[in-house]
Amino acid sequence: MITVKRLDLADAGILLAGARAKASEIGVPMCIAITDEGGNLVAFERMDGGKVTSITIAIDKSFTASGAKKATHEYGTASQPGAPAYGIASAISGRLMVVGGGLPVIVDGDVVGGIGVSSGTPAQDIEVAEAGIAAFLAAQG
Amino acid sequence: MITVKRLDLADAGILLAGARAKASEIGVPMCIAITDEGGNLVAFERMDGGKVTSITIAIDKSFTASGAKKATHEYGTASQPGAPAYGIASAISGRLMVVGGGLPVIVDGDVVGGIGVSSGTPAQDIEVAEAGIAAFLAAQG
Amino acid sequence: MITVKRLDLADAGILLAGARAKASEIGVPMCIAITDEGGNLVAFERMDGGKVTSITIAIDKSFTASGAKKATHEYGTASQPGAPAYGIASAISGRLMVVGGGLPVIVDGDVVGGIGVSSGTPAQDIEVAEAGIAAFLAAQG
Amino acid sequence: MITVKRLDLADAGILLAGARAKASEIGVPMCIAITDEGGNLVAFERMDGGKVTSITIAIDKSFTASGAKKATHEYGTASQPGAPAYGIASAISGRLMVVGGGLPVIVDGDVVGGIGVSSGTPAQDIEVAEAGIAAFLAAQG
Numbered sequence: 001m002i003t004v005k006r007l008d009l010a011d012a013g014i015l016l017a018g019a020r021a022k023a024s025e026i027g028v029p030m031c032i033a034i035t036d037e038g039g040n041l042v043a044f045e046r047m048d049g050g051k052v053t054s055i056t057i058a059i060d061k062s063f064t065a066s067g068a069k070k071a072t073h074e075y076g077t078a079s080q081p082g083a084p085a086y087g088i089a090s091a092i093s094g095r096l097m098v099v100g101g102g103l104p105v106i107v108d109g110d111v112v113g114g115i116g117v118s119s120g121t122p123a124q125d126i127e128v129a130e131a132g133i134a135a136f137l138a139a140q141g
Numbered sequence: 142m143i144t145v146k147r148l149d150l151a152d153a154g155i156l157l158a159g160a161r162a163k164a165s166e167i168g169v170p171m172c173i174a175i176t177d178e179g180g181n182l183v184a185f186e187r188m189d190g191g192k193v194t195s196i197t198i199a200i201d202k203s204f205t206a207s208g209a210k211k212a213t214h215e216y217g218t219a220s221q222p223g224a225p226a227y228g229i230a231s232a233i234s235g236r237l238m239v240v241g242g243g244l245p246v247i248v249d250g251d252v253v254g255g256i257g258v259s260s261g262t263p264a265q266d267i268e269v270a271e272a273g274i275a276a277f278l279a280a281q282g
Numbered sequence: 283m284i285t286v287k288r289l290d291l292a293d294a295g296i297l298l299a300g301a302r303a304k305a306s307e308i309g310v311p312m313c314i315a316i317t318d319e320g321g322n323l324v325a326f327e328r329m330d331g332g333k334v335t336s337i338t339i340a341i342d343k344s345f346t347a348s349g350a351k352k353a354t355h356e357y358g359t360a361s362q363p364g365a366p367a368y369g370i371a372s373a374i375s376g377r378l379m380v381v382g383g384g385l386p387v388i389v390d391g392d393v394v395g396g397i398g399v400s401s402g403t404p405a406q407d408i409e410v411a412e413a414g415i416a417a418f419l420a421a422q423g
Numbered sequence: 424m425i426t427v428k429r430l431d432l433a434d435a436g437i438l439l440a441g442a443r444a445k446a447s448e449i450g451v452p453m454c455i456a457i458t459d460e461g462g463n464l465v466a467f468e469r470m471d472g473g474k475v476t477s478i479t480i481a482i483d484k485s486f487t488a489s490g491a492k493k494a495t496h497e498y499g500t501a502s503q504p505g506a507p508a509y510g511i512a513s514a515i516s517g518r519l520m521v522v523g524g525g526l527p528v529i530v531d532g533d534v535v536g537g538i539g540v541s542s543g544t545p546a547q548d549i550e551v552a553e554a555g556i557a558a559f560l561a562a563q564g
Contacts, residue, residue, distance in 0.1 A: 001287050001394060002471060008189045008284045038320025039475045041196050044185040048149045052181045067475035081504050084545040087512035087521035092479045094517055112283060189284060193321045193349035197374045222363050230369035235376055239369035263366040290471045323478050326467040330431045334463045 006036040007105060007113035011136060012043035015105070015115050018135020022128045023047060028120040030128055031058035035114045039067035042113065054118035060095045061102030061125075066114030072102035073126060101125025105133055107140065147177040148246060148254035152277060153184035156246065156256050159276020163269045164188060169261040171269055172199035176255045180208035183254065195259035201236045202243030202266075207255025213243035214267065242266030246274055248281065288318040289387060289395035293418060294325035297387070297397050300417020304410045305329060310402040312410055313340035317396045321349035324395065336400035342377045343384030343407075348396030355382030355408060383407030387415055389422065429459040430528060430536035434559060435466035438528070438538050441558020445551045446470060451543040453551055454481035458537045462490035465536065477541035483518045484525030484548075489537025496523035496549065524548030528556055530563065 007015075012034040023030040029049035034042045041059060061072050068075075075098035078085040089098045100122035105113040115132045117125040148156070153175040164171040170190035175183045182200060202213050209216070216239035219226040230239045241263035246254040256273045258266040289297075294316040305312040311331030316324045323341060343354050350357075357380035360367040371380045382404035387395040397414045399407040430438070435457040446453040452472035457465045464482060484495050491498070498521035501508040512521045523545035528536040538555045540548040 001293060001389070002290045003285055003287055005283050005285055009186060011283060012186075036320070038193075038318070038322055040187075040193050040320055041185060042187050044182060045150060045153075046181070046183050052179070055182050064476060068477070069474060085522055086499055087502060088480075090513035090517040091483065091520065091522075092476060092517065094513070096476060096480075107283070192351060194346060194374060194378060195350070198370075198378075201373065217368055220369060231372035231376070235372040235374065238373065240367055240373075291468060294468075320475075322469075322475050323467060324469050326464060327432060327435075328463070328465050334461070337464050 004037060005107065005110055005112050006038070007034065007042055009042060011113070014139050015132040015136045016043055016045055019115065019117060019128045019132030020045065020047060021135075022131030026124060026127065028124050028128075030117050030119045030125070031055050032128070032132070033058040033062040033116040035062040035066045035116070037066055037112050039063045039114075051119045057097065057099075057118040058101070058116040061097045061099070061116030061118060062114040063095060063116070064097045064114075065102035065104045065116060066111060069104050069111045071100070071104065072097045073100035073122065076100060101129055103129045103133060105136060145178055146248060146251055146253045147179070148175065148183055150183060152254070155280050156273040156277045157184055157186055160256065160258060160269045160273030161186065161188065162276075163272030167261075167265060167268065169265050169269075171258050171260045171266070172196050173269070173273070174199040174203040174257040176203040176207045176257070178207055178253050180204045180255070192260045198238065198259040199242070199257040202238045202240070202257030202259060203255040204236060204257070205238045205255075206243035206245045206257060207252060210245050210252040212241070212245065213238045214241035214263065217241060242270055244270045244274060246277060286319060287389065287392055287394050288320070289316065289324055291324060293395070296421050297414040297418045298325055298327055301397065301399060301410045301414030302327065302329060303417075304413030308406060308409065310406050310410075312399050312401045312407070313337050314410070314414070315340040315344040315398040317344040317348045317398070319348055319394050321345045321396075333401045339379065339381075339400040340383070340398040343379045343381070343398030343400060344396040345377060345398070346379045346396075347384035347386045347398060348393060351386050351393045353382070353386065354379045354384035355404065358382060383411055385411045385415060387418060427460055428530060428533055428535045429461070430457065430465055432465060434536070437562050438555040438559045439466055439468055442538065442540060442551045442555030443468065443470065444558075445554030449543075449547060449550065451547050451551075453540050453542045453548070454478050455551070455555070456481040456485040456539040458485040458489045458539070460489055460535050462486045462537070474542045480520065480541040481524070481539040484520045484522070484539030484541060485537040486518060486539070487520045487537075488525035488527045488539060489534060492527050492534040494523070494527065495520045495525035496545065499523060524552055526552045526556060528559060
């Protein structure tokens with residue numbers, strides 16, 4: 001058998017709080033999703049004013065980042081016309097997200113979960129996701 | 142035009158906390174989802190040990206309760222063989238939940254959102270959802 | 283963070299072999315699926331003559347058993363007309379299986395994965411799934 | 424009536440073993456799927472460390488290659504902007520894969536099945552799929 005580490009709900013709360021603080025700071029209400037390393041949802045928040053369409057997008061960004069162990073914007077680059085992963089965006093019934101805003105959460109080299117953010121520009125979504133991870137890593141001491 | 146009242150994220154946090162406290166008290170880690178009056182997800186938590194299958198079920202119970210303005214267990218009764226709503230359980234690609242654990246959140250006679258709980262028995266799920274609503278109503282003063 | 287134990291591919295191979303041997307013994311070619319504790323597929327085999335419709339059914343039985351930490355036939359009982367979980371069978375886009383043949387794989391009290399079997403009668407499917415688990419547990423020493 | 428040749432489970436095992444050996448050699452744990460000429464899954468393995476998102480992708484690459492009798496990377500070329508099959512990637516609810524890693528298995532000019540590999544770069548996925556086919560063809564004597 002394998003032993004794996006994964007985010008728990010307390011960790012998810014720290015990720016959410018860090019992301020939410022950054023979203024408030026930049027003035028963009030966000031949908032924020034946290035998944036475990038198996039891609040399964042642990043926690044979700046839609047801030048007041050967050051987009052309805054972003055609910056699924058945030059969840060799927062987090063699913064992609066944790067399940068594929070890769071930032072979604074890396075897929076964005078790799079899936080441009082002519083690039084090797086062109087066309088991957090519609091995989092898994094469209095759940096495979098190639099738009100920025102999904103990041104794996106990595107501890108000691110292992111992916112333990114993911115965070116997905118949506119409602120702003122992809123650059124804003126990435127910034128907010130990074131803030132969530134920064135808060136989480138800071139709390140690891 | 143219409144003005145609607147709906148749960149905000151702060152309200153969702155109160156509903157989650159009330160439900161989580163009851164789940165801890167009865168010793169059943171739960172998936173808990175909060176939707177607004179449009180049936181759209183506002184917040185979600187999978188407590189440590191909550192079932193993976195219950196992620197979607199909790200979200201869909203809340204979707205059903207807020208969207209249909211009815212407790213999911215009412216549909217359970219109405220959808221028995223020979224009853225008027227027989228077969229409704231597979232509607233909306235199976236999102237229409239008829240198992241107990243989804244309750245509308247009602248303020249001054251208006252449905253302002255929903256709560257959906259899953260991982261225990263339907264009776265436990267209902268008990269935890271009710272505790273969430275009780276906490277919310279108490280906070281309304 | 284949480285540390286979880288889960289089936290690896292070698293474990294899945296033992297589960298498959300145990301189930302396949304029993305299927306051959308009773309003369310019913312089966313579809314056999316193995317999932318980890320997060321409900322994600324680890325291995326699958328359709329024996330020659332196994333049913334095409336059983337591919338998804340076996341996978342979803344295993345998903346249900348591992349994700350809900352419960353045998354699928356328990357849901358069969360609990361979801362009869364008039365019973366508390368009536369209507370659950372169409373949940374998660376129909377992935378929630380209530381037909382026998384899905385069993386959680388349990389080690390030291392923890393669900394570490396699941397096995398799902400389909401192509402025979404539910405009683406045959408359960409017998410084959412149990413044989414897979416027996417082979418796995420015997421190999422744990 | 425037509426008589427078709429198709430992979431059996433023993434063949435699938437040879438394909439899997441050949442692919443797995445190459446994946447180990449290049450150090451990339453893969454998801455590997457084998458389908459018959461009808462596009463239906465015969466066998467699947469997720470090597471330890473294979474990506475969760477690659478489960479469906481590997482299965483769909485194999486489905487595409489066997490069902491369309493064409494390597495998925497051929498669709499990648501044909502579906503570029505301005506090319507004749509532009510947009511095909513989202514067909515069949517996104518199951519039509521245009522990313523490399525899916526190959527038809529051909530015997531005496533007939534497609535008898537497919538192999539789909541995912542978790543590495545498309546080039547690595549193709550290399551591993553080719554190794555599976557090479558092992559299969561070698562065993563045909």
